[in-house]
Amino acid sequence: MRILIVVHGLPNDEVTLHLSAQFAHQAGAAITVLAVAGHARDRASLEPALARAREVLAQAPILESKVRLGSSVHEVVREAEEDGYDLVLVGEPWHEGRFGRFRPGSESVHLVEHAPCSVLVVKGKPRAVRRILLCDSGAGSVLADPVLRATRVGPPLLARFTAQAADMLRGEEEITVLHVMSQIGAGPGIADGHLRAAAEELIEERAPEGELLIQDVQLLVRPGVQARPLVRHGLVLDEILHEARCGDYDLVVIGAHPGKLWQKLLLDDLARKIMVQIDRPILVIK
Numbered sequence: 001m002r003i004l005i006v007v008h009g010l011p012n013d014e015v016t017l018h019l020s021a022q023f024a025h026q027a028g029a030a031i032t033v034l035a036v037a038g039h040a041r042d043r044a045s046l047e048p049a050l051a052r053a054r055e056v057l058a059q060a061p062i063l064e065s066k067v068r069l070g071s072s073v074h075e076v077v078r079e080a081e082e083d084g085y086d087l088v089l090v091g092e093p094w095h096e097g098r099f100g101r102f103r104p105g106s107e108s109v110h111l112v113e114h115a116p117c118s119v120l121v122v123k124g125k126p127r128a129v130r131r132i133l134l135c136d137s138g139a140g141s142v143l144a145d146p147v148l149r150a151t152r153v154g155p156p157l158l159a160r161f162t163a164q165a166a167d168m169l170r171g172e173e174e175i176t177v178l179h180v181m182s183q184i185g186a187g188p189g190i191a192d193g194h195l196r197a198a199a200e201e202l203i204e205e206r207a208p209e210g211e212l213l214i215q216d217v218q219l220l221v222r223p224g225v226q227a228r229p230l231v232r233h234g235l236v237l238d239e240i241l242h243e244a245r246c247g248d249y250d251l252v253v254i255g256a257h258p259g260k261l262w263q264k265l266l267l268d269d270l271a272r273k274i275m276v277q278i279d280r281p282i283l284v285i286k
Helices: 013-027 040-056 072-083 106-114 146-151 157-168 199-204 208-219 236-246 261-277
Strands: 002-007 030-037 062-069 087-091 118-122 131-135 174-181 226-233 251-255 282-285
Touching: 002 013, 002 040, 002 072, 013 040, 013 087, 013 118, 013 157, 030 040, 030 072, 040 062, 062 072, 072 087, 072 106, 087 106, 106 118, 106 261, 131 157, 131 236, 157 208, 157 251, 157 282, 174 208, 174 236, 208 226, 226 236, 236 251, 236 261, 251 261, 261 282
Parallel strands: 002 030, 002 087, 030 062, 087 118, 131 174, 131 251, 174 226, 251 282
Antiparallel strands: 118 282
C-alpha cells in the first residue's frame, strides 16, 4: 500500500502525522510526505515540517519526502496521479488565518473531487481510530432500490472499504454501518413502516434495506472487529452529522458513489456538505 501524506507547515500537521503513523504502522505502507511551496523561495520554510514528519513516521518501511512548486491542490493531485498512491491524507485547515478565495473546507473538497484515489481529510482533535462510522446509504433508499442497484458501476462502498482499508485495521475497532431512511429520498415501493423501522426490524422483515445491512456487516467480519448495523430516520445530512457527534466516532467513512448523472450530482453534493460540516476525520472512498 502506498500512502501520500500532505503537510502544510502548520500546527495541525501533528494530528495528521500521528493518524498517518497509526495507519502506516498497521498496513506496513510505503509513505511519501509532500509539501507544496508556492515559490522556490518558500522551500526552506517547509523543511521543519518535513523533518518533523520524518521523525514521527520513522518506523515506516519506506519513507521519502518531496517538495513540489505550485498550487496546493493541483500539485497534490498531480503527485497522486503520477505515482499511483492508494490513499492521500491531508489535514485541515490548509492555511493559517486566511482562506483567500476559498471557503473553509473547499480545498479538501476540490482535492477529493479530482484525486484518483481515496482521500482521508484529518480535522478535529488528535484521536486513535477505534470507533468508525461507515455511511453506506447516501441518499435514503437509493442503495436498496433494485432498479438503481442494477445501474451501479463498480463495487459497493463496503467492498471498496474492506479492499482498501482492511490492512489498516488493528482488529480492535467498532464499526457502525449507518443507513439513513429518508421520506424525501424514498422511491416507489418503500413501505411506510420501513421508513420508521429500526435495523433489527428491517433485517427480520427481510426488507431490501435490511438485506443490505446484513451484507454490509458480513463483509466486515474479521477477528477482533465488532460491526453493527444502525438505522436513523430523517434528513440524510442531519442524521449523519448527529450520529457522528453523539456517537463520538473517531473516523467517518463515506463513498464517492458512481451512478447516473443526476444521482452522481446529488450524492456528490451530499458528500461535499458532509465534508465541510463534519468535525472529525473523514475518509472518502473511491
